[in-house]
Amino acid sequence: xxxxxxxxxxxxTLDAIGPYQTLSQLPGAETVFVAERPxxxxxxxxxxxxxxxxxxxxxxxxxxxxxxxxxxxxxxMDNGALLDWVRxxxxxTTWTTSVCNGSLILGAAGLLKGRRATSxxxxxxxxxxxxxxxxxxxxxxxxxxxxxxxxxxxxDMGLALAGRIAGDPVAQSIQLGIEYDPQPPYDAGSPDKAPxxxxxxxxERLGVLLPGPEQPRQPR
Amino acid sequence: xxxxxxxxxxxxTLDAIGPYQTLSQLPGAETVFVAERPxxxxxxxxxxxxxxxxxxxxxxxxxxxxxxxxxxxxxxMDNGALLDWVRxxxxxTTWTTSVCNGSLILGAAGLLKGRRATSxxxxxxxxxxxxxxxxxxxxxxxxxxxxxxxxxxxxDMGLALAGRIAGDPVAQSIQLGIEYDPQPPYDAGSPDKAPxxxxxxxxERLGVLLPGPEQPRQPR
Numbered sequence: 001x002x003x004x005x006x007x008x009x010x011x012x013t014l015d016a017i018g019p020y021q022t023l024s025q026l027p028g029a030e031t032v033f034v035a036e037r038p039x040x041x042x043x044x045x046x047x048x049x050x051x052x053x054x055x056x057x058x059x060x061x062x063x064x065x066x067x068x069x070x071x072x073x074x075x076x077m078d079n080g081a082l083l084d085w086v087r088x089x090x091x092x093t094t095w096t097t098s099v100c101n102g103s104l105i106l107g108a109a110g111l112l113k114g115r116r117a118t119s120x121x122x123x124x125x126x127x128x129x130x131x132x133x134x135x136x137x138x139x140x141x142x143x144x145x146x147x148x149x150x151x152x153x154x155x156d157m158g159l160a161l162a163g164r165i166a167g168d169p170v171a172q173s174i175q176l177g178i179e180y181d182p183q184p185p186y187d188a189g190s191p192d193k194a195p196x197x198x199x200x201x202x203x204e205r206l207g208v209l210l211p212g213p214e215q216p217r218q219p220r
Numbered sequence: 221x222x223x224x225x226x227x228x229x230x231x232x233t234l235d236a237i238g239p240y241q242t243l244s245q246l247p248g249a250e251t252v253f254v255a256e257r258p259x260x261x262x263x264x265x266x267x268x269x270x271x272x273x274x275x276x277x278x279x280x281x282x283x284x285x286x287x288x289x290x291x292x293x294x295x296x297m298d299n300g301a302l303l304d305w306v307r308x309x310x311x312x313t314t315w316t317t318s319v320c321n322g323s324l325i326l327g328a329a330g331l332l333k334g335r336r337a338t339s340x341x342x343x344x345x346x347x348x349x350x351x352x353x354x355x356x357x358x359x360x361x362x363x364x365x366x367x368x369x370x371x372x373x374x375x376d377m378g379l380a381l382a383g384r385i386a387g388d389p390v391a392q393s394i395q396l397g398i399e400y401d402p403q404p405p406y407d408a409g410s411p412d413k414a415p416x417x418x419x420x421x422x423x424e425r426l427g428v429l430l431p432g433p434e435q436p437r438q439p440r
Contacts, residue, residue, distance in 0.1 A: 014241040014398060017268075021234040021371065024265045031267040040271045045244045047251040048237075051260045051269030100399075121399060138403045150399025151241065152375060160405040172408035173418050177426070178234060179320075179341060179370025181409030182402035183358045185380040188392035189401030198393050206397070 001028050001165075004062035004089065007035045007052055008082065010044040010072025014151050015099040019066045022158025025174045026166050034059045036082055044071035056085040061092040064161075068154070069100025069120060071209055076105050083109045095161060097146040099154035101210060106147070107132050115142040120150035121191045122203055126212040152189075155180060221248050221385075224282035224309065227255045227272055228302065230264040230292025234371050235319040239286045242378025245394045246386050254279045256302055264291035276305040281312040284381075288374070289320025289340060291429055296325050303329045315381060317366040319374035321430060326367070327352050335362040340370035341411045342423055346432040372409075375400060 003023050005016050016033075024031045033052045035041050040049040067086065076082055086109040090096050098106050101123040106112050107130030117132040118124065118140045127134040138149045139157045141164075148157035159180070163171035188194035191203070223243050225236050236253075244251045253272045255261050260269040287306065296302055306329040310316050318326050321343040326332050327350030337352040338344065338360045347354040358369045359377045361384075368377035379400070383391035408414035411423070 012241075013237050017233050017237045020265075020268065021232075024267060031265070033267065045240075045251070047244060047253065048240065049271030051271060138401065139405075149401075150397075152398045152400040152402065155372060156403050156405065163405060168406065169415070169418060172406045172414055173422055175404060175406055175408045176411065176414040176418060176422055177370075178372045179409055180372040180402075180404055181358065181369075181413065182372065182400075182404065183376050184395060184400055184402065185359075185376065185383060186388065186392045186395055188395045189399055191396065193401065194392055194396040195389070198389060198396060202393055202396055 001026065001030065001064070002062045003029055003031045003064040003066065004059045005031065005033050005066045005068070006086070007033055007041040007050060007068070008070070008072050008076050009042060011041070011068045011070035012100060012151055013043045013045070013048045013050075015068030015070060015102060015154055016066065018152060018154025019097065019099060019158040021178055022155060022162055022174050023064065023066070025177065026162055026170065032059055032062070036079070056081065060089065062089055063093060064095045065089055065093050065097060067098040067102035067105050069098070069102040069151070073101045073104055074210060077108045087111070093144065095144050095146060097148070097157065097161065099148045099157065100150050103127065103132070103147040104130065106145070112145065115145055116140050117142065117145065117147040118149050119147065122206040123210050123212070129212060221246065221250065221284070222282045223249055223251045223284040223286065224279045225251065225253050225286045225288070226306070227253055227261040227270060227288070228290070228292050228296050229262060231261070231288045231290035232320060232371055233263045233265070233268045233270070235288030235290060235322060235374055236286065238372060238374025239317065239319060239378040241398060242375060242382055242394050243284065243286070245397065246382055246390065252279055252282070256299070276301065280309065282309055283313060284315045285309055285313050285317060287318040287322035287325050289318070289322040289371070293321045293324055294430060297328045297433075307331070313364065315364050315366060317368070317377065317381065319368045319377065320370050323347065323352070323367040324350065326365070332365065335365055336360050337362065337365065337367040338369050339367065342426040343430050343432070349432060
């Protein structure tokens with residue numbers, strides 16, 4: 001079972017690592033990081049450089065595709081070669097997944113038309129422009145398409161998907177292995193729970209960094 | 221504010237990335253990954269290679285030290301150069317932290333003597349041999365020493381520490397930015413919550429991979 005995690009310049013590291021740390025522990029799993037240009041791919045904070053050995057052409061039939069989000073997502077919306085690859089490998093996957101605003105890349109590739117999906121809360125309203133139906137759920141399954149909310153939600157998605165693939169005991173064992181018994185020090189992890197002024201500030205700041213298209217974008 | 225994240229062969233990626241994705245967003249933070257041998261450092265699953273530019277000698281006065289755990293932790297317990305560096309930089313840090321069995325490295329460096337600390341649940345019983353007092357808490361503050369439980373707990377630690385450093389609103393904003401509103405599909409993330417047979421199996425499997433010393437080890 002090959003898991004392909006697509007990286008691009010200015011991805012968000014935890015978006016990729018949440019699914020990685022869970023799904024890579026499935027029996028028989030082999031994970032490959034893949035990018036348009038192999039080498040060191042840097043994240044959107046700038047301090048992580050992840051070594052990528054596989055070019056797009058090297059990965060043609062993954063069983064699971066994971067598309068993380070990140071501040072570099074916007075540029076990928078017009079990256080024809082990358083979107084073509086996403087569409088092509090989707091023809092072979094058992095599961096096509098995304099974390100955070102990675103779902104906008106799936107949407108731009110035309111894969112979420114008419115499907116329920118999610119995204120980072122700041123970019124959720126960009127889904128209808130890609131003909132997807134946004135939900136307020138943290139992890140959304142629609143057929144073989146699995147989208148997760150912002151950044152850290154990839155852990156929840158990875159465990160949920162592990163359960164579908166290998167059964168509950170395996171997924172529970174992975175959860176116990178990473179001691180995922182979350183105890184956040186605040187209850188501020190979603191826009192309706194965080195203090196209103198913090199939500200407003202962050203929405204404004206991230207909204208500038210992750211703009212939707214000025215004109216409604218047609219999925220390709 | 222420099223955050224130094226120590227890597228070594230066969231570290232656990234999420235151990236390092238949980239604190240990274242939270243602490244690196246503190247105002248004025250600069251994160252550096254550091255290792256005995258710079259270059260690509262591989263994790264304990266084997267598919268992640270993280271680019272490390274700084275050697276131990278290049279990082280002498282970090283404000284925050286983060287020591288992740290991993291299957292390679294055992295070998296580092298006898299790595300004098302690495303333990304010497306941990307002790308030396310600890311002389312300059314404001315916060316010295318670990319995730320998972322990374323606390324055993326802090327302990328081997330002699331930094332947890334007489335302190336309350338935690339570790340991955342499988343290795344918790346190795347703390348007394350390092351003169352530390354194990355607790356059942358997920359994140360343990362004892363003076364400037366902050367230790368977190370297994371793998372995913374580094375996210376909780378990063379947020380708690382962000383709050384101590386920069387105040388609650390900043391930490392809440394970071395939590396909202398990574399949409400950390402966890403919804404695990406199972407309640408199996410700690411040994412007392414997971415089904416007993418799963419806990420027993422994992423304890424046996426990980427216990428072999430992460431053995432304590434045959435003779436009680438004296439912290440250096």
